[in-house]
Amino acid sequence: MTPEDLKRLDRAHVWHPFTQAQTAPDPVMIRSARGAILVEESGREVLDMISSWWVNLHGHSHPVVAEAIAEQARTLEHVIFAGHTHEPAIRISASLAEVLPGSLNKVFFSDNGSTAVEVAMKAASQYFLNKGDVDRRRFIAFDGGYHGDTVGAMSAGVSSKFFDAWREMLFPVDILPVPTTWIGDDTIEAKEAAALTALDAHLEANGRETVACIIEPLVQGASGMRMHRPEFLRAMVERMKAAGVLVILDEVMTGFGRMGSVFACLEAGVEPDFICLSKGLTAGFLPMSVTVTTDAVHDAFLDDSIGRAFLHGHSFTANPLGCAAANASLELLLADECTQARARINAFHAARLEELARHPLVEHTRLQGTVAAFDVKVPEGQGGYASSVGPKLKESFIRDGLLIRPLGNVVYLLPPYCVTDVQLTRAYEGINRALDSLSS
Numbered sequence: 236m237t238p239e240d241l242k243r244l245d246r247a248h249v250w251h252p253f254t255q256a257q258t259a260p261d262p263v264m265i266r267s268a269r270g271a272i273l274v275e276e277s278g279r280e281v282l283d284m285i286s287s288w289w290v291n292l293h294g295h296s297h298p299v300v301a302e303a304i305a306e307q308a309r310t311l312e313h314v315i316f317a318g319h320t321h322e323p324a325i326r327i328s329a330s331l332a333e334v335l336p337g338s339l340n341k342v343f344f345s346d347n348g349s350t351a352v353e354v355a356m357k358a359a360s361q362y363f364l365n366k367g368d369v370d371r372r373r374f375i376a377f378d379g380g381y382h383g384d385t386v387g388a389m390s391a392g393v394s395s396k397f398f399d400a401w402r403e404m405l406f407p408v409d410i411l412p413v414p415t416t417w418i419g420d421d422t423i424e425a426k427e428a429a430a431l432t433a434l435d436a437h438l439e440a441n442g443r444e445t446v447a448c449i450i451e452p453l454v455q456g457a458s459g460m461r462m463h464r465p466e467f468l469r470a471m472v473e474r475m476k477a478a479g480v481l482v483i484l485d486e487v488m489t490g491f492g493r494m495g496s497v498f499a500c501l502e503a504g505v506e507p508d509f510i511c512l513s514k515g516l517t518a519g520f521l522p523m524s525v526t527v528t529t530d531a532v533h534d535a536f537l538d539d540s541i542g543r544a545f546l547h548g549h550s551f552t553a554n555p556l557g558c559a560a561a562n563a564s565l566e567l568l569l570a571d572e573c574t575q576a577r578a579r580i581n582a583f584h585a586a587r588l589e590e591l592a593r594h595p596l597v598e599h600t601r602l603q604g605t606v607a608a609f610d611v612k613v614p615e616g617q618g619g620y621a622s623s624v625g626p627k628l629k630e631s632f633i634r635d636g637l638l639i640r641p642l643g644n645v646v647y648l649l650p651p652y653c654v655t656d657v658q659l660t661r662a663y664e665g666i667n668r669a670l671d672s673l674s675s
Contacts (some may be wrong), residue, residue: 238264250296263633267294272656273465273638283638284648286661289456289488291519293567294653300518300563307559316344316552323558330565331527334497337506341533343526343545344553348487349383351511351524352449355483356387358528358545359509362481365535365543374443375448375480377413381457382449382485391449395458396620411437413450415461417599427467434474440596440629442478447508452499453603456488459620459645460608462601465503472505481508481532492513492568492577492652495604502604507636508532516557518564523557568665576652580605583656584648587663596670608647611670618644624673631669637662 236244242261251262264276264441271294273281283291293300311321318534324344332340345354356374363371374391381395382388389398390405398405412433414426438445452468455461484507489499496502500510509532513524536545550556567573584607588600591609600609611624622643632639639646639662646669648662 241276248410252466270294270296271651279636281636281638282661284650284654285638285640286512286515286536286649286651287519287638289649290514290517291651292491292564293518293573294585295519297518297567297653299567300496300520300560302475303559303563304520304556307556311555313551313554313556317548321555321558322551323555324553327558327561327565328525330562331512331525333569334565334569335527336500338508338529338531339510339527341528341530342529343547344549345524345526346520346549346551347383347524348485348511348513349385349388350549351487351513351526352382352388352391352483352485353385354526354547355509355511355528356391356447356449357547358526358532359481359483362532362535363446370444371446373445374408375437375445375475376408376410377414377448377450377455377552378410379413379455379458380449380451380485381455381463381615382451397457409437409441409445413455413461413463414467415455415463417462417601418592419600423464424668427464427470430467431470431474434471438474438478438480442480445478445480447481447483448475449485451485451487452489452503453504454489454499454606457642459610459642460601460606460647462603462608468503469505472507483507483509483511485511487511487513491564492573493606493649495577495581497568502670507618515564515568517560518567520560520564521554521557523551523554523561573594573652576603580615580650580652580654583659587659591663591666594667594670596673605652606647606649608645611641611644611646611673613644613651627673629668631672632665635665637665637667639665 247489265273266276267274271283273283275281328342331342341601343354345351376391378394381390382392387402390408393405394410412430414430416423472482484500486499490512494502500507509526509528511526517523536543584602588602588607591597592600596612598610598612613622613624620643625641625643628641
C-alpha cells in the first residue's frame with residue numbers, strides 16, 4: 236500500500252490516544268527507528284527527545300534487546316503464569332530485588348503502568364483486611380499527581396484534571412499539597428513546611444483510617460514535569476511510616492535512571508512498601524510492568540484459604556518476551572557506560588538551561604537527572620495542559636524534525652541515554668527557534 240492508502244485507512248479505523256480527532260492533523264507515519272532517530276515514511280529523520288512517551292531507555296531498535304527477544308521467541312513465547320514459571324521472569328525478579336532498596340523483593344507482574352498502580356492499591360487494601368484492620372479504607376495522593384487510566388489509578392490522579400468525564404466512576408481519595416520547585420526557588424523551604432504541616436494535620440485526623448499514600452517521587456510527569464526535593468519526599472515517607480500508612484512510589488516514569496540514580500527512591504534515600512515500574516522496564520520494546528513489595532506485605536496473604544490470596548492477574552502476566560527484554564535492558568542500564576551517559580546528559584541540560592533562563596519567555600527552569608523542563612510564560616490563567624501555546628510550540632518542533640511534545644506551556648526533554656551532544660544541541664537550538672517564533 237502507498238503512504239496515502241495507509242493514511243486513509245488510519246483515518247477510517249484507528250482511534251489515537253490523547254487526541255481530538257476532529258481538529259488534529261494526520262499523525263506522522265514512522266517506518267523505522269534507530270538510536271535517538273525516528274524515520275518517517277518519506278525518509279525524513281526526526282530526533283526523539285521524549286523517548287517515545289518516556290519508554291525508550293537505550294535507543295530504538297537496540298540490537299542487544301532485540302536479539303534477546305528474538306532468542307526468547309524461538310524458545311518460549313508465553314505460558315500461563317498461574318501455576319507455572321520460567322527463567323526470564325525469575326531472573327528479572329531477582330535482579331530487581333538486588334537493585335531495589337531494603338526488603339523490596341516480592342515481584343508481581345502486570346501489563347502497564349496503570350495496572351502496576353492498580354495492583355499496589357488493591358494489594359495494600361487487602362493487606363489490612365487480611366490483618367483484620369477493617370477501618371483502613373482511605374488513600375492519600377498528592378496534588379497534580381497522575382498515575383494512569385484505570386479506575387484506581389484515575390481516582391488517585393483525579394487532581395491532574397484528566398478525568399473529569401469519569402468522576403462518577405471514581406472513589407474518594409484524599410489529595411494533599413506537594414511543594415513544587417525549580418532552579419533558584421527561594422521559597423521552597425516555606426512551601427515544604429506548609430505542605431508537611433498540612434500532612435501532619437491530615438494524618439492526625441485520618442491516619443488510622445488510611446491504607447496508603449501514592450506519589451510520583453521527585454517528578455510529577457504528566458502534570459508538567461513538576462519537581463519536588465528529596466528532602467520533602469524523605470520527610471513525607473517518615474511521617475507515613477510513623478502513622479502506619481503504606482507508601483506506594485509510582486516510578487513508572489521516574490525509574491530506570493531517569494532521576495540520576497537507578498531509581499528515584501535510591502536518589503532520595505527512601506524505602507517504600509510498594510514500587511510500581513513500567514515504561515523503561517523493557518527499554519520500550521514490549522508492554523510490561525511490575526509491582527514490587529516487601530516480605531511483610533506478601534506474607535499477610537499466606538493462608539490455607541484461597542480467599543486470603545491476591546486474586547488478581549492478566550493473561551500476559553510475566554510474558555517471557557517482555558522478561559527477556561527487561562533482563563537485557565537492566566544489564567545495559569547497570570553498565571558503567573550508561574551511568575556515564577546519564578551524567579553527561581544531566582550536565583548538558585544544566586548548562587543549556589542556564590542559557591535558556593535568560594530568554595524573556597522562559598521561567599521556572601528545572602532539572603532532575605536526565606529530565607529538563609521549563610515553563611513558557613503565558614498570561615495568568617492561560618497555562619496548563621490546555622494552553623494554546625502548546626500546539627504552536629509543537630508545530631515549530633515538527634518543522635525542525637524534533638519529537639518534543641509540550642505539556643501545555645511546559646517544554647521538557649527526556650531523551651534516550653544514547654543521545655549525543657550534537658543531537659542535544661540540535662534540540663536546544665530548535666527550542667530557541669520555537670520560543671523566538673512566539674515572540675515574533
